[in-house]
Amino acid sequence: MSDDPVVLLEGPRSVGKSTLLKEVTESSGGRLIDLDDPATRDAVIADPSRFMGGEQTVCIDEYQKAPLVLDAIKAELNKATRPGRFVLTGSTRHDALPPAAQALTGRLSRLTIYPFSQGELSNVRENFLDTASRTPTAVVTAEVSTTTRDDYTARICRGGFPLALAASSDRARKRWIDEYVRLTLERDVRELSRLRQGHLLGTLLGRLAGQTAQVLNIEKAARDVGLDRVTTESYVSLLEKVFLLHRLPAWGKTLTARSAATPKVHVLDSAIAARLLRLTPEKLSTLDATAQTEFGHLLETFAVGELLKQASWNDDIAGVGHWRTHDGDEVDLVVELDDGGVVGFEIKTGSRVPGAELNPLRKLRDAVGKNFVAGFALYLGERSYTFDDRLHVLPLDRLWNCYGSR
Numbered sequence: 001m002s003d004d005p006v007v008l009l010e011g012p013r014s015v016g017k018s019t020l021l022k023e024v025t026e027s028s029g030g031r032l033i034d035l036d037d038p039a040t041r042d043a044v045i046a047d048p049s050r051f052m053g054g055e056q057t058v059c060i061d062e063y064q065k066a067p068l069v070l071d072a073i074k075a076e077l078n079k080a081t082r083p084g085r086f087v088l089t090g091s092t093r094h095d096a097l098p099p100a101a102q103a104l105t106g107r108l109s110r111l112t113i114y115p116f117s118q119g120e121l122s123n124v125r126e127n128f129l130d131t132a133s134r135t136p137t138a139v140v141t142a143e144v145s146t147t148t149r150d151d152y153t154a155r156i157c158r159g160g161f162p163l164a165l166a167a168s169s170d171r172a173r174k175r176w177i178d179e180y181v182r183l184t185l186e187r188d189v190r191e192l193s194r195l196r197q198g199h200l201l202g203t204l205l206g207r208l209a210g211q212t213a214q215v216l217n218i219e220k221a222a223r224d225v226g227l228d229r230v231t232t233e234s235y236v237s238l239l240e241k242v243f244l245l246h247r248l249p250a251w252g253k254t255l256t257a258r259s260a261a262t263p264k265v266h267v268l269d270s271a272i273a274a275r276l277l278r279l280t281p282e283k284l285s286t287l288d289a290t291a292q293t294e295f296g297h298l299l300e301t302f303a304v305g306e307l308l309k310q311a312s313w314n315d316d317i318a319g320v321g322h323w324r325t326h327d328g329d330e331v332d333l334v335v336e337l338d339d340g341g342v343v344g345f346e347i348k349t350g351s352r353v354p355g356a357e358l359n360p361l362r363k364l365r366d367a368v369g370k371n372f373v374a375g376f377a378l379y380l381g382e383r384s385y386t387f388d389d390r391l392h393v394l395p396l397d398r399l400w401n402c403y404g405s406r
Contacts, residue, residue, distance in 0.1 A: 001028070001057075001084035004109040005077055008063075010090045011113035012243035012268065013184060014163055017089040020113065021059050024087050030057030035065040048072035052086075063088040064191075074103045081107070089113075091188060093241045115160025115269050117309040118400035128402035129310040133317075133335065133343050136374035136392060139402050140384045145395035149351075149380055152396065153281045153295070156302045159271025170280075177275045181205070181244070188242045195235070200225050204235055208245060209267050209276035213300035213332075215324065216247065216265040236265075243268050248304065251321025251334040252367070264322050270302040292349070299396075300347040303378055304333050306399045307345060311335060329360040331375075341373040348379040353393045361391055 001007055001024075009017050018034075025032040033051055035041045044051050045066050052058060052072040063069055073086055094110055119126035132139050158165060158173070161180070167173035185201050195201065207224045211217060222232035239245045247263040267273035274280070277294065284295045311317050318338045323331040333345040344364045348357065361375030377387075378396040386392050 001087065003083055004107070005081050005083060006073065006086045006088065006104055006108040007084075008088045008090060008094060008108055008110045009113050010092070010094060010110060012115065012161075013091045013188065014161055014180060015113055015115055016162055017091070017113050018061050021061055021087065021089050025057075025059045028057040028059075028084065028087075030059045030087070032059045032061065034061045035069075036062045041065050044069060049075065052076050057084055057087060059087045061089050062091060064090045064092045070103045074107075077104075077107060091242065092192060093243070095241075112312050114305070114309045114312060116162065116165070117160065117306055118155060118397075121160070121165070122400060124400055126310055126400050126402065128399050129307060129335070129343075130314055130316075131402055132376065133314075133337055133341065133373060136343075136376075136390070137386070139376075139394065139398055140386055140392050143384070143401075145382045145397050145401075147380075147395065147397040150281070150285060152299065152302075152380060153284050156270045156298050157274045157279070157281050157284075159269045159274075160305075161269060161271070164271060173271070174275060177272055181272065181276070184242050184244060189238050192238055192241060193234075195238075197227060197231065200227060201235060201239075204232065205239060205244060206276050208236065208239070208265055209273050211265050212267045212273045213297040213304070214264060215262050244272070246308075248333070249321045251319070251323050251336065262324075266301045266304055268305070270298055270305060273301055274298055296349045299349055300332055303345075303347045303396060303399065307333055307335070310399075323360075323364055325363070329363050331360050331364050334364070337373070340371050342368045342371050343373050344375040346375070346377045347396070348377050350379055351381045353377045353379050353381070353387075355387065358387060358391055358393075362388070365390060 009020065011017055022032065033040060033044060035044060045068065048069045049072045052069065053076060060069060077085070117126060128139060164173050164176050167176055189201060190198065204221060204225045207221045218229055218232055218236065222229050236245065240247060244267065246266045246268050248266060249263045250261045267276065279294055279298065283291055308320065311320055316338050318336045320333060320335050323334045331344045332347050335343045344361050346361055358377060361377065365372040365375060372390060375391045377393045379393060381395060384394045384398065
């Protein structure tokens, strides 16, 4: 707000954007306009310029309910531009709205508000990604992790939505998640687009949850649901735009002809993924081979989500993606820094990491060369150590238990 005239806080519904906006309104002495309220929305649509004027900071909740306010904001900024004039929240990605909504290109700063991170839940200021990308050896400490596999499973199934976390029981949490998904599909998605076969959207979401942490296979999802590929692709985009899914793009496909260019798909919140797949901590703790595979996918979605949250508040990151070769080597998450440095992450479900399991990180290191800052295998064991040149093995909970220098 000290730099940009318009700040947009976008993210899933019920993630805390409105609560944050109220705090911003109070601290800035601004004026709050809630477009989720029908009467307020009707009044703003009738005369948007009247509501956008004045010297106060104008805070608009769920602006996508009346995208024409952006034209009124643009008109105000044409008269006088100063930092912090408008703060908006939206439960739909800005680029999902009609072309008229792009009126503020160059004047608007977008920030994604994710579900709570594990550090936020523990009241810890997380700086793992920042430290790991600057001084990687600083996160390799003698501290022994006490987090058990059952603890990780519980965190995965709880997720980060405030209201789900506040539920009085597991049963109540499941009901909340079911209702959240239903309302998002019935209300937010349908506000974006008229769907010819909208009744299949929930089924498609369930099939895509089954692909979480895997390379996105549109054709398979289309066959499973009974849709054509073009329709399925458009529906996947809609699910992304309402923050139910996240496509992690392929990274570094120009490094070598052996790199694959297909994105991976992640359900944005691990608790929603677990619920869509009807997986509970009890099911995930069994020794059944299928349960172990599903646990691996959920653990990766959970860990990648935690890293993406930290990336969202780090100004030195140029991009994120996954790296996969046609030979089957894969690095789950690659973070590229503004200075060209590259940090790779592999998520492991075991309590130890055999040296051979670091081969994908070795190949990424060899492909990137001197720009390779470090590679980390995050596992469910207890100790941190350096295994090889710029390759480190760390307990997964280091993501939210790192107190290195900033």
